[in-house]
Amino acid sequence: MTSISKVAHFQPEQGEQTAPTQDKDQVHRVLLGKKQILVTEDEPLLIQLERAGIHVEYQCREGYCSSCSIKLLWGQVSYPFEPLAWVQSGYLLACCAIVKSDIEIAFFE
Amino acid sequence: MSYSTFNRKHFDSMKEPMFFGENVNVARYDQQKHPIFEKLIEKQLSFFWRPEEVDLSTDRKDFQRLEEHEQHIFLSNLKYQTLLDSVQGRSPNVALLPIVSLPELETWIETWSFSETIHSRSYTHIIRNIVNDPTKIFDDIVNNEEITKRADSVSKYYDRLIEMVNLYNTMGLGTFHVPGKGDVEISMHELKKALYLTVASVNVLEAIRFYVSFACSFAFAERTLMEGNAKIIKLIARDEALHLTGTQHMLNLMASGKDDPEMATIAAECKDEMRQIFIEAAEQEKEWASYLFKDGSMIGLNAQILGQYVEYISNVRMQAVGLDTHFETKHNPIPWINAWLVSDNVQVAPQEAEISSYLVGQIDNDLDESDFDDFDL
Ligand code: FES
């Protein structure tokens, strides 16, 4: 809620203050090497990375194959449903993870 | 010691380990030590399909028009897959059911293995539809040297575990002389070690070995050839994704020590050997790729690209079971394959929709970093 009023305060000309935004429209930064991608909480990370032109390995796209497993260096993600695949400590499943804060991710080094 | 089909002892099955505890007595699912296996069963049942539902009439015409070296690629893959699913249609049952101790895991093993028999039936469906004499193809599976070489690597861990468990069930613990094999030591430690390595080799079978054939099938389909076959392979790949998740869970649960503390020690002890199983299998699959393309490549795919894909997918699978990646290839050389591997019907099952707000922080998972990443010998 605070972020909405901030946006409205600093950029009143964009008319943001008229849209009663919820947490859903919250934008987070995803750091990947030297790249930075902006994502929302509306959709899982995978589809938003793909839209940004980043290839991510996948198979099932519903949390049961672990192909989309990516290193999560820091930050928060959540899962709307518990994935069937094992989520390794320090990793996320891109196909079903919702980004909840700024995060940094990495593929194989 | 000796196996009982209905264990009369009173015990709390919620306190049993996955394997080598009490034989399961009541097949009950109202309580589960590891609910993941119940979820895998439900998912697998929702995937049920029958090969005969897929129409292969245009595949026959396509097959006749393939060049000879392409027919070789297609048939060789089919033979190899037939071998792999012949093994998988029985071995989880034969090897794991006598030693399993949790009802939900026992039923997962049976459900898993049953789905492999559907895969085997689908190969007969395909072969019957594209050639006049299926016998020649099936007979070659036990004659062809390239295939039998592979049969040895995929069955040896299973066979060893089965032999050891047989001895254990009849003789108990001790060292026994087996004609032709010499002295075989049966201790709980050796049994558990054989089990851990078997599960690792099954993970490799389902998570790596199948993917070479998948790539070839989809490369044909990219050229709108053998599309009925590709439809079947998609269904098989969907099942296999679930199976490999099953073995990943078993391996990771074992290594965590949360299921059976002794298993954590064994997982640590076996880490190098397990790594070697992954690397050797990947090398064998690269060799297989060369055999497939010995008389010529196909559009979009050759031995080199397929070899890189094997390396890439092996890295993905190694990481999933807590091993450091081994191969140079860090990018998928055939990214188009994923569009074929994905199932078209991405639907959320009702039981998943009911589970809400499962929150996982960056390192706040089932396991501690130290449980997993730092197994160094
Ligand atoms: S694509 Fe299968 S778990 Fe994400």
Ligand SMILES: [Fe+2]
């Ligand atoms: Fe199979």
Ligand SMILES: [Fe+2]
């Ligand atoms: Fe399988």
